[in-house]
Amino acid sequence: MSGKIRLLVVDDEERFINTLAKRLSLRDFDVTPVTSGEAALEAASRQEFDLALVDLKMPGMSGEDVLKTLKAKHPFIEVIILTGHGSIDSAVQCTRAGSYGYLQKPCETEELLEVLKDAYQERVQRKMNYSKEKIEALMKASSCESPLGILRKLKELEAEGSD
Amino acid sequence: MINRLNADDIASPYLDDRAHGAEYFNQIRRRLRWQLLVAYITPLLLLSAVFHYQYTITLRQEIETHLKSVAENKRNTVSLFLQERVANVKSAFHFESLPLLFSSKQLGRVLEDMQKESATFVDLGLFSPDGKLIAYAGPFTRLLGKDYSEESWFRQLMKQKKEYYISDVYLGFRHQPHFIVAARKLIDGEMWSLRASVDPKRFSEFVTSAILLKKGEALIANRKGELQTTTGDPEQREVLTWVPAKGVDTKVQEVKEKNTITYLKAYAWLTETDWTVVVRIPTEIAYAPIKRARMISIGVLTFAFALLFVFVQRRTRKIVWRLESADRAKEEMRSQLFNAAKLASVGEMATGIAHEINNPLAIIYEEAGLIKDSLDPEFGQEMSKKELEESLKNIVDATMRGRSITSKLLAFARKHDVEVEPTEVDPIINRVISIKQREFEVSGIAVEKRLAANLPKVLVNSNQMEQVLLNLLNNSSDAMETVTGTRRISVTTGQQAEDIFIAVQDTGCGVSAEQMEKIFFPFFTTKKVGKGTGLGLAISYGIVKAAGGRIEVSSEIGKGSTFVIFLPIAKEKRISSREPSTGRAEKSNDNGNRRL
Numbered sequence: 001m002s003g004k005i006r007l008l009v010v011d012d013e014e015r016f017i018n019t020l021a022k023r024l025s026l027r028d029f030d031v032t033p034v035t036s037g038e039a040a041l042e043a044a045s046r047q048e049f050d051l052a053l054v055d056l057k058m059p060g061m062s063g064e065d066v067l068k069t070l071k072a073k074h075p076f077i078e079v080i081i082l083t084g085h086g087s088i089d090s091a092v093q094c095t096r097a098g099s100y101g102y103l104q105k106p107c108e109t110e111e112l113l114e115v116l117k118d119a120y121q122e123r124v125q126r127k128m129n130y131s132k133e134k135i136e137a138l139m140k141a142s143s144c145e146s147p148l149g150i151l152r153k154l155k156e157l158e159a160e161g162s163d
Numbered sequence: 164m165i166n167r168l169n170a171d172d173i174a175s176p177y178l179d180d181r182a183h184g185a186e187y188f189n190q191i192r193r194r195l196r197w198q199l200l201v202a203y204i205t206p207l208l209l210l211s212a213v214f215h216y217q218y219t220i221t222l223r224q225e226i227e228t229h230l231k232s233v234a235e236n237k238r239n240t241v242s243l244f245l246q247e248r249v250a251n252v253k254s255a256f257h258f259e260s261l262p263l264l265f266s267s268k269q270l271g272r273v274l275e276d277m278q279k280e281s282a283t284f285v286d287l288g289l290f291s292p293d294g295k296l297i298a299y300a301g302p303f304t305r306l307l308g309k310d311y312s313e314e315s316w317f318r319q320l321m322k323q324k325k326e327y328y329i330s331d332v333y334l335g336f337r338h339q340p341h342f343i344v345a346a347r348k349l350i351d352g353e354m355w356s357l358r359a360s361v362d363p364k365r366f367s368e369f370v371t372s373a374i375l376l377k378k379g380e381a382l383i384a385n386r387k388g389e390l391q392t393t394t395g396d397p398e399q400r401e402v403l404t405w406v407p408a409k410g411v412d413t414k415v416q417e418v419k420e421k422n423t424i425t426y427l428k429a430y431a432w433l434t435e436t437d438w439t440v441v442v443r444i445p446t447e448i449a450y451a452p453i454k455r456a457r458m459i460s461i462g463v464l465t466f467a468f469a470l471l472f473v474f475v476q477r478r479t480r481k482i483v484w485r486l487e488s489a490d491r492a493k494e495e496m497r498s499q500l501f502n503a504a505k506l507a508s509v510g511e512m513a514t515g516i517a518h519e520i521n522n523p524l525a526i527i528y529e530e531a532g533l534i535k536d537s538l539d540p541e542f543g544q545e546m547s548k549k550e551l552e553e554s555l556k557n558i559v560d561a562t563m564r565g566r567s568i569t570s571k572l573l574a575f576a577r578k579h580d581v582e583v584e585p586t587e588v589d590p591i592i593n594r595v596i597s598i599k600q601r602e603f604e605v606s607g608i609a610v611e612k613r614l615a616a617n618l619p620k621v622l623v624n625s626n627q628m629e630q631v632l633l634n635l636l637n638n639s640s641d642a643m644e645t646v647t648g649t650r651r652i653s654v655t656t657g658q659q660a661e662d663i664f665i666a667v668q669d670t671g672c673g674v675s676a677e678q679m680e681k682i683f684f685p686f687f688t689t690k691k692v693g694k695g696t697g698l699g700l701a702i703s704y705g706i707v708k709a710a711g712g713r714i715e716v717s718s719e720i721g722k723g724s725t726f727v728i729f730l731p732i733a734k735e736k737r738i739s740s741r742e743p744s745t746g747r748a749e750k751s752n753d754n755g756n757r758r759l
């Protein structure tokens with residue numbers, strides 16, 4: 001880890017994401033801008049991301065599909081929708097599909113940062129909970145196992161922690 | 164596969180199939196009720212008519228047979244009676260010697276013997292060959308010596324072959340109703356006759372008694388129909404209107420008498436004399452069972468009809484109620500759909516606008532943010548002049564994008580009130596193509612014009628038509644951007660019925676069936692950000708529609724598309740004023756357009 005939050009930005013408005021990427025980079029984000037859903041999935045398969053900022057209306061794969069696929073493939077990624085095409089229906093749908101937040105363009109920088117922060121917090125929390133549960137389960141199950149066996153399992157668990 | 168669409172088809176599924184009014188259902192109810200009634204009642208009616216007919220015939224036959232047998236029985240008894248009376252007279256003649264009979268006293272004894280046989284005998288008289296009453300026994304002694312040679316019975320008896328004669332009831336010299344039984348005998352070459360008179364009262368009683376027919380009566384009539392079974396004055400006796408000719412068969416006939424009563428009558432002729440036994444019964448009574456049966460069946464039928472009517476009424480009400488509620492449900496669904504479609508279209512429009520405007524706004528916001536960031540010492544990132552210029556350019560571009568959207572929206576909204584005039588289409592087409600000429604050359608697109616000569620004018624606004632054509636040409640050239648083969652646009656004009664058409668054909672990517680349904684919707688686009696707003700066809704459709712025309716599309720994926728604009732030929736009268744309905748028509752079509 002570089003110590004920066006790894007953020008995937010998906011939007012077909014190239015100028016917009018480029019500028020946004022510049023600005024978020026200044027704020028200690030490690031931003032990867034892509035202009036289509038397909039490109040986003042490819043990027044996510046190559047590199048682990050903490051968060052994704054996804055537009056809804058794009059030619060080709062829609063934002064909602066990107067959201068679903070990302071959530072299915074990478075359980076710990078938090079996806080935030082950022083769209084100019086806001087409607088309550090689509091907001092509800094995206095929340096159901098597992099998006100952490102739903103923001104409307106143009107979005108104030110403070111608000112965006114706030115949501116990104118909360119989303120990141122959520123991700124960390126979930127990851128930690130997950131590890132804790134795993135360890136507890138492991139301990140419970142392995143009360144009779146040899147210390148060496150436990151050690152091996154814990155090591156596995158740590159490796160599993162990342163997406 | 165070729166995909167086709169007439170832009171109007173988008174709206175049409177909603178406009179047909181309206182719900183029906185109350186009058187429609189009343190009509191159905193009435194018709195259904197009649198049909199059901201007829202369907203149920205006809206067989207019932209037919210069946211009962213057949214049964215009734217059959218029953219009537221059988222019953223009539225039965226009645227007639229009965230009447231006949233009564234008449235024949237009566238004939239036989241009367242016949243027997245008369246034969247006996249004749250035999251009485253004959254035997255008196257034969258067993259007594261003639262001289263003995265000359266004495267009225269002796270004759271009185273013979274009468275007494277005869278009266279023992281039958282009380283109907285009144286008197287007895289002996290007639291000489293020249294017709295004089297020589298001897299007499301009975302109450303009318305004054306008749307003695309009277310000359311009967313001119314009396315009809317006497318002459319008849321002398322004349323005929325039969326040795327006896329029975330007369331009709333008549334008054335005769337005694338002025339009392341009676342009939343006679345006379346017999347003749349040749350004695351020593353001279354014809355003597357013996358005559359007994361019979362009391363018609365007794366005879367009548369005998370005839371009319373013991374008849375096996377309720378309310379019926381037995382009578383005797385002669386050939387003329389004059390009743391012989393009457394006690395009163397023969398001159399005033401009843402005369403039957405009709406008597407069949409003498410025969411052996413018993414006849415049954417319905418006869419109306421002078422007193423207006425209609426009788427069913429059986430006639431049986433006697434052989435002894437020209438009398439017929441008539442058994443009669445008023446038709447009304449004879450056929451009473453038929454009438455009763457008819458009344459009963461009418462009663463039953465009426466009841467059945469009433470029942471059926473109630474049944475049909477309820478059935479009809481139920482069926483129509485079901486129809487009505489189905490129709491209502493359909494109507495409800497239709498209006499809900501309509502509303503949903505309208506809401507969706509307004510919502511779609513709004514989100515479309517929001518998207519198109521918010522995107523450039525977001526760009527502006529971020530560029531401004533970037534500049535602001537560069538001024539913030541915290542980030543320590545000053546912008547280079549070049550960077551700043553780029554940001555500003557982005558802001559200006561985004562602003563222009565926003566403006567182009569709003570102006571297109573305005574065009575979309577404003578298309579209603581423009582000046583129209585009879586216009587030739589050729590100059591418009593030429594102008595638009597010349598505008599695009601350079602661009603087409605650069606992109607390697609060939610333009611082919613096939614314009615029909617001497618086309619009539621159309622009533623349009625030429626600026627708007629230019630806009631429409633420009634939209635179509637832009638779409639075609641956009642559709643051919645990725646095409647590697649031939650890039651060609653053909654513009655063809657012509658006349659079809661009352662319309663002028665302008666067809667724009669390209670060799671572009673084509674429109675899929677799925678997209679075909681949406682291409683006329685505002686904001687539907689398959690093009691890149693900033694390249695297409697999806698308003699071109701929506702605006703064009705509105706304009707063409709307002710001019711009273713239509714747009715048809717056919718397309719094949721990978722081969723190309725053809726958009727055909729049809730415009731009605733301008734009629735000279737319509738130059739100054741616009742068709743009043745177009746405004747409304749256009750509005751509804753806008754709905755139709757957005758609805759899906």
Ligand SMILES: Nc1ncnc2c1ncn2[C@@H]1O[C@H](COP(=O)(O)OP(=O)(O)OP(=O)(O)O)[C@@H](O)[C@H]1O
Binds near residue numbers: 634669674689
């Ligand atoms: N000639 C054509 N060939 C293939 N597709 C077409 C053609 N014309 C229109 N389309 C399809 O219909 C869509 C809607 O067209 P429309 O003209 O309404 O909007 P647009 O061209 O995308 O944007 P705008 O015209 O507002 O710049 C297009 O995005 C395209 O997918």
Ligand SMILES: [Mg+2]
Binds near residue numbers: 634637695698699700
């Ligand atoms: Mg267009």
